[in-house]
């Protein structure tokens with residue numbers, strides 16, 4: 001049994017990890033931290049886990065994380081980079097759900113996250129946690145910087161078009177118009193996610209620049225093998241879970257005769273967690289709620305020069321905790337879908 005530690009078990013991605021790992025056949029949560037709720041059992045805090053998780057929160061200082069085989073950081077940016085070195089030296093694998101190990105350039109990290117990177121020596125070693133792109137590297141990694149929630153959906157939606165230097169679409173005019181449910185902002189108190197502020201409302205944010213833009217451009221440029229530019233506009237929608245990304249890509253002359261439905265179906269045929277919908281479909285966020293699946297549809301309106309790619313995922317599952325369990329499975333040589341064989345909850 002793999003011994004799992006979770007730093008930040010009271011947040012939305014933390015409790016989602018607890019839920020998913022409660023059903024995992026080969027992993028058990030043996031340590032979970034919270035500074036505010038230390039002493040309380042997980043089941044007292046989250047009655048949804050009564051009878052399923054038998055562990056109590058303890059403070060990060062009191063928790064013996066070095067006794068774990070793997071530690072997930074479900075914490076704000078800046079926490080994992082302060083502890084990763086010590087854990088790795090003790091032989092513990094580290095999976096960070098925050099952005100500490102996503103961007104390869106520490107100056108970009110400082111610019112977007114308003115803090116200096118305190119562990120730059122590990123940036124080169126860290127592997128980006130997006131299995132459909134980096135599966136082999138993940139299998140042998142000790143340290144993972146999980147892909148962000150919006151970046152997961154956008155990179156999956158563009159993967160078949162850009163991979164390996166493909167010249168089907170223009171790579172300087174890409175647009176990702178993305179919408180997220182409010183759990184994407186975490187469980188911390190913020191005026192913008194109050195019911196009275198976010199319910200019955202719809203708004204864009206971060207239009208001038210969002211911290212996921214450099215992550216998406218870095219990832220797409222690596223996928224393509226040449227610089228890729230993208231305009232990313234996130235929106236907040238009055239739902240709890242879910243991301244819907246609408247991606248626009250202008251077809252180049254070289255891409256006019258491509259059968260895009262077939263391209264997407266073939267690219268993802270062997271992927272356990274990516275479902276390419278039949279031609280003409282419009283995937284709904286509720287079709288993936290609670291599950292580790294991204295559903296994708298590719299459209300070419302009027303058979304013209306613009307591709308419209310629709311991607312839905314659950315931000316807390318394929319966008320965060322589920323994908324991080326998928327990554328753990330790969331790191332430990334387990335079946336990739338262990339603990340993740342979940343039918344979405346509907347309605």
Ligand SMILES: NC(=O)C1=CN([C@@H]2O[C@H](COP(=O)(O)OP(=O)(O)OC[C@H]3O[C@@H](n4cnc5c(N)ncnc54)[C@H](OP(=O)(O)O)[C@@H]3O)[C@@H](O)[C@H]2O)C=CC1
Pocket residue numbers: 007008009010011012013014033034035036037060073074075076077079097098099147148149183184185186187188315316319320
């Ligand atoms: N929500 C989402 O959809 C997604 C989130 N992420 C990323 O995952 C991470 C966690 O997100 P989320 O679960 O939403 O966040 P939350 O705000 O819901 O939870 C944060 C957790 O971290 C703990 N924590 C806060 N500060 C510290 C600290 N300094 N040291 C140790 N523990 C701390 C909190 O507990 P306590 O204060 O009691 O210690 C809490 O359990 C973030 O980096 C986020 O960007 C990634 C993809 C999607």
Ligand SMILES: CC(=O)N[C@@H](CCC(=O)OP(=O)(O)O)C(=O)O
Pocket residue numbers: 097098099147148149150180181182183184185186234236
């Ligand atoms: C709705 C909302 O506020 N979403 C968050 C992104 C979700 C998140 O936590 O970002 P990571 O995937 O990088 O960890 C935001 O825009 O900052």
